[in-house]
Amino acid sequence: MLDYKDELGIITHLITEQQYGMTITSIAAASKIGRNRVAKYLDVLTLSGRVGMKQVGNAKVFFLTDRIPVASMLNLSSDFIIVLNDRHEVVYANDNLLNDEKLRRDDVIGTAISHLNLSLLPFPNLTGRVQQALEGVETLTEYAVTKGGTKRWFRAKMTPTALEGGAGGVGIMLEDITERKMYQAHLEEQIHADRARPATTADELNNEAESHDEIGTALNKSKQLNRTLIEHSREGILIPTAEEGIITFVNPAMAAMLGYTTSEMLGRSVFTLTNDAGVQTLRRAQSHFTENTDDKGDIQLFSRDGKTVHAEIISTPIRAPDTDGQNWLLLINDVTDRKRKENAIKFTNTLLTGIIEGSNRMIATIDTDYTFVSSNSLYQDEFERVWGNKPEAGKKVVDLLSHMPAELEKGLALWKRVLDGDEYHTVQTFPGGCEYDIWFFPLRDEEGNIYGAANILTDISNLDRTLMLFQEQDIQLRALLNQKLSETEHANLGKKARS
Incomplete structure (x- = not known):
């Protein structure tokens, strides 16, 4: 019998092989896996971002998403991340948190946060804090946790967020600041020691400088990793200015989607890439950005050769590094092929409906x-x-x-x-x-x-009744004909007798 990973791999492989996606029924038939189990696996793949879903008529069509799954990107973070819905139930937890708490994802997803007793969240009034975040209040707390005889420091940020479908939720991000606290304590000791002595030796100053260099190197590596992820993303990424929409960053995938080079798109207004309906979509996203909220929708973009590119767009505010400001981030996914397929299906369904109705x-x-x-x-x-x-x-x-x-x-x-x-x-x-x-x-x-x-x-009810009536009339006609023949025969016999 196949285990969980084997069945999940089979389903993922099947969807990968089908350009236009598959339904639950077709996946179940091709994989020989029960329909209900297939549906559950697809829920897991959809939540993780590895698979997308589109409603076509009454059918749900699942396809391999081109975008980098958000869950995968969050798993690259060194923070401990957990996302709750408006019922305080866990809808996502990254690998760092699960590994530290020694929990399986299946044990966590769908469980109320108050029932998990997480050692990393030792707040006596955790439910109240979550509810406060659901009501729109963002909180930031520093605290210490002692686990296995080791004391660790964390900074917990609880922030309101929007889940898929627009439902409210709460994102909890725990940053391990133990090294920072230790370094802070070390500096405080140094300051105390400095007050006790007139000067610091050259060796100690060199050590401090080397420590700062190491921290700077680590930060540069982190920035380089993020840049590599963005550059190799198959999803288009744009960062326009918040007011005029002037493009200040574009990744290669976005430029290739429209047939430009990245340098040709820089400095151009994002509003010139679309039609009037698309401008309205971007203006709505722009207004949501100023309100510090996400937005998403469908948009038509113009490629360099004048062709129309159908796309899904997600607008989200992100914090600019080393500042208190926000950047306007646009994530754009090309769905032209899928749109063409959907339109063909709609046309076929309309044609078929007309034939059936006629x-x-x-x-x-x-x-x-x-x-x-x-x-x-x-x-x-x-x-x-x-x-x-x-x-x-x-x-x-x-x-x-x-x-x-x-x-x-x-x-x-x-x-x-x-x-x-x-x-x-x-x-x-x-x-x-x-x-x-x-x-x-x-x-x-x-x-x-x-x-x-x-x-x-x-x-054929009336057909049968007509046939029965015809048979009855046929019997009556035959009887009448036989009667006439009999009378004629008797008349002929009488004539012969008289002659």
């Missing part, structure tokens, strides 16, 4: 969960007349026929047969003496996997 037969389709996806008005009217409910898109067969158990069992059996892959033709009688000629056939994707089923109905 048919003089009753037509309906369901997915593998026995949920109606589409049906024409003839089908809906007849279904409502016979069973009392209208099979609108999104409604389940089990709910529509729950008041008629026998009919529900019959209907599920008919649909199950076709969802198991059997294309067949049948004649069925339903309540009120209605008789239908029905053709069932499965719906398959490009790989042959079944993702739903369809049926086409013809009401």
Whole structure:
């Protein structure tokens, strides 16, 4: 039996191989993993940022995201980070925190922070502090923790944040400042010692200078790492000025997306890269930036050759290093291919709906969960007349026929047969003496996997009654004909006898 990592790897590999994404049903069929387990793994991958999800009609399509997962970037941080939702439940914890607390991610995600008893958060009124952050108050606290006989110092920052979907949340960032505190204590001792002696030796001054050089080298390495991450990101990154929108930084991915060099984009207004609707989107993001809040939306950008690039844009304020100011950061992801695919699907669905609606037969389709996806008005009217409910898109067969158990069992059996892959033709009688000629056939994707089923109905009740009437009239006509023949024969026999 495959373990958690193996199954997660199989699902990730399958999505990687499909340019336009896969549904839960197609992943379950291809991986031979249960649908419910596939759904749970996809939730984990989506939360971690490794997989994206797009709603297409009634289906959820999952695809490999091009952006660097936020979770992966946060795991590069030396801080201890934990994110809570508005119910004080953990929605994210980085590896540093999990390793220090010796916890598994599954033990933490979805658990209330007050139930975890984290040694790194020894606040007696932790719930109150979290609630205060949810109400918009940012707090900063320095405190000491003794663990395993070792005393460590932390600076805890609790700040309100917005989760995916716009829900409120709280970000808790714990910075280990033990070395800084030790260095501060060391300096205080030095100052005390300096007061006791007239001068400091040259060797001690050299040691202090070397220590400062080491700290500076470490900071430069950290900055270089961040720069490397940004330069190699496949997601476009722009930093415009807050007022005029003049681009002050652009990474190579962003320049390549629009066909420019980075030097050609520097100094240009970000508002010249889009149409009027895009300018409004950027203005809204700009106003949210001044309010120190995030924003996201869809935007159309113009490439150098005049082509339209469909993109998703995320706007967020970030603190400028060594200052108290904020920078306006724009993260831009090219979704042109996905948009083109979605438009093609919408066109196909519109065309198919028109064909179905224009048919003089009753037509309906369901997915593998026995949920109606589409049906024409003839089908809906007849279904409502016979069973009392209208099979609108999104409604389940089990709910529509729950008041008629026998009919529900019959209907599920008919649909199950076709969802198991059997294309067949049948004649069925339903309540009120209605008789239908029905053709069932499965719906398959490009790989042959079944993702739903369809049926086409013809009401033959009147046809049977017409046939019976014709048969009765035929019998009467034959009887009358036989009677006339008999009378003629008797008349002929009488003539012969008289002659």
